[in-house]
Amino acid sequence: MSDEQETRRGIPDATVARLPVYLRTLSVLADAGVATVSSEELACAAGVNSAKLRKDLSHLGSYGVRGVGYDVEYLIYQVGRELGLTQDWPVAIVGIGNLGHALAGYAGFATRGFRVVALFDVDPSVVGRVVGGLLVRPLGELEQVVRSEPIAIGVVATPAGPAQGVCDRLVACGVRSVLNFAPCVLTVPDGVDVRKVDLSTELQILAYHEQRKALRRIVQQGDDAPRARVGGVAQ
Amino acid sequence: MSDEQETRRGIPDATVARLPVYLRTLSVLADAGVATVSSEELACAAGVNSAKLRKDLSHLGSYGVRGVGYDVEYLIYQVGRELGLTQDWPVAIVGIGNLGHALAGYAGFATRGFRVVALFDVDPSVVGRVVGGLLVRPLGELEQVVRSEPIAIGVVATPAGPAQGVCDRLVACGVRSVLNFAPCVLTVPDGVDVRKVDLSTELQILAYHEQRKALRRIVQQGDDAPRARVGGVAQ
């Protein structure tokens, strides 16, 4: 497998999704003063299989040393570079409600090359206020601001209703990466990436497994105190 | 495949992860007064392939009618039942900071069978306050409350440092499903499910693709221009 292939084809999605986990784990190790780490140790700390970790890292190049392991600092640099974290990515957040407030004030953004540079909302009682050190602007200024600041990533934290419209406006201004918190499917043109963070979905997946575990327990033992009350159906 | 097999073996993970999306899409259709829907229509609205949708739904049983489609209300009931949403799942949130506030006040919880029944924090300036209609309790009361209320799902919204400790205490009280917002890997015994919501990871994945798109654009800059524009392909 040539380097050119790797560059052209890109890294498998499943691997890309795990790189941030490795990066965070490596940072913890670095802070603890660890200089080198084996795939076994790192995999354990990251909660994955060690063969998978080695294969993942092999997509970036041969940065390990056989018989020794990986140099923590060097690997942090390489993973960060692959993820594009050596650049500074300007982020705009639209919808400064409960969630938007939390996002705007989140320190975890800045520590990894992401910089929140603009906040937007339509609510007159929110517009003009300062949240997380930034002024909340009226939605009408979106086009102007997004075009002057080179916004790379748009975060949609509005209710589901206006989400598609907001997304369309972001895309029209050249934003090609969107992080969506609204519980709806966003349709975008080719070349634009959307990722969805959906709390309800996560809870429902947990509920499925929880129900399954409860069911199995009943089948096996016949008598066990249920942890959930059977109640009214909520839509 | 027999129904018993299906019940015993469970539904593929990939399918379970999509069921909530179908459910939400169906709810929107129901609110719009749509009585029946074809797999093609529903798949389009949910943003998936129609064959995939049919295969997903086939795991629940044969609830469609050939030549017609699926009855919206009936399918909502069946999907909800499979996900365990006919039950009421008591939820506890630990860590009522920026994010915890947003979660505690989130209406989307209640509408889907999840009921936040307890909030915990260690910060004296937060403990005792009422957030989202609920009293924030000191962490010391966790064991007592989680055992008296039959908490099914624990949400960890503390910083990464105390997250594992909080998780351990929840698990020790019988909680077998945990939703983790802290940027760290939680280790739990067998039989306990953990799902992680990680904003930084999502942003980093977007950054990877963004960098890739920028790179490709540079490579192609000398060549023909037509590819540069973002096309309006409907999907």
Place this chain on the structure above:
DNA sequence: ACGACTTTGTGCGTTCGTTCACAAGTGCCT
């Protein structure tokens, strides 16, 4: 009653991802 039409449910080939197992490479110790 019947045929044309619509749509589901699924068998099957393909692609993608995971895991095993080991050869090849590296450092250390004698």
Place this chain on the structure above:
DNA sequence: AGGCACTTGTGAACGAACGCACAAAGTCGT
């Protein structure tokens, strides 16, 4: 220098998931 202990990187087998394509099964109009 040479053997030994350790670890990486990867070929290969396996398994999960996807999507095409189509037969079976139903509806609807006449």
